[in-house]
Structure formats: structure tokens, C-alpha cells
Amino acid sequence: MVEKTGRPGYLQIADDLRAQIRGGSLAPGTPLPSTAQLAEQYDASLSVVKMAVGILRNEGLVIGQQGKGVFVRDTDAAPAGDLASEVTELRSAVRDLSERLARVEEQLATSTTRRSGRSSR
Structure with a gap:
């Protein structure tokens, strides 16, 4: 049952x-039990249960199979990888690399300008 602790029910x-x-x-x-069964078990709404299961999905602990349900994933097996989290990681890596590249290009442009300024004196 979800307790009134101030912590959101879906996290509990x-x-x-x-x-x-x-x-x-x-x-x-x-x-996992069905969403309706979990909602009854935890005395929570369907949307709260869906959010809780979504968290477990994002953590790679469970996996949904269309028309079959949500199953506990074997965490000892080779990680199948959660596509959404992989995309998020890749976007973050690309953003970081883009920022690093911009800094390097800026430094190169600055050093090239300094060199050409010195040689013309």
C-alpha cells in the first residue's frame, strides 16, 4: 500500500x-502482475502504477512484451540495452564532443590569429 509519507506513490x-x-x-x-492488479494491491491509480513500472523499465529491471505483459529481466544475462537510455547517452556524448570540438576550434583560431599578427609585425 502507498503510504502518505510525502514521497510520491509511484516511487514507493x-x-x-x-x-x-x-x-x-x-x-x-x-x-509482473497486471497494471490493474498492482493498482489494487498498492491502492493506487493505474497511472501511478504505470509510472512505477516505467521507472523499472528505464532501469532495465523489467521488459514489456506487446500483448503478453511485463516481465522481470534477467540482469545476469548480457545486457540487452534499453534503446531509450542508449539514445540519451549517445546524445549526451555527442553534445559533450561538440562542445569540446568548439573549444579546440576556438583555441586554434585564437592561436592562428596571434601567430599571423606576430609575423606581420
Whole structure:
């Protein structure tokens, strides 16, 4: 059940499910209960449960299979990689590299300007 602690309900649910997964009571390959069942179990709305499951999905602890449900992922297996998080990581890396490149180009332009300014004197 979600408690009125000030901590959002979806985080409480995600914490509880995460603990069950890591503790082994929800083993790899085990389907999570349906969204409706989880909502009833935690006395929460469907949207709150969906947000909690979304967090676990983003963490790579569960994986959804269209029309079949959401299953606990085998974390010992080779990571299948969450496409959304991989894209986010790649975007971040490209942004960082772009900023570094801009700094290098600026330094090169500055040093080239200084050199050409000195040689013309």
C-alpha cells in the first residue's frame, strides 16, 4: 500500500517492486502482475502504477512484451540495452564532443590569429 509519507506513490511502488526483484521474490522471467492488479494491491491509480513500472523499465529491471505483459529481466544475462537510455547517452556524448570540438576550434583560431599578427609585425 502507498503510504502518505510525502514521497510520491509511484516511487514507493517502484522501490517495493525493485526490492522484490533484487530480493529474488520476483525472479527473472516472472511476469509482473497486471497494471490493474498492482493498482489494487498498492491502492493506487493505474497511472501511478504505470509510472512505477516505467521507472523499472528505464532501469532495465523489467521488459514489456506487446500483448503478453511485463516481465522481470534477467540482469545476469548480457545486457540487452534499453534503446531509450542508449539514445540519451549517445546524445549526451555527442553534445559533450561538440562542445569540446568548439573549444579546440576556438583555441586554434585564437592561436592562428596571434601567430599571423606576430609575423606581420
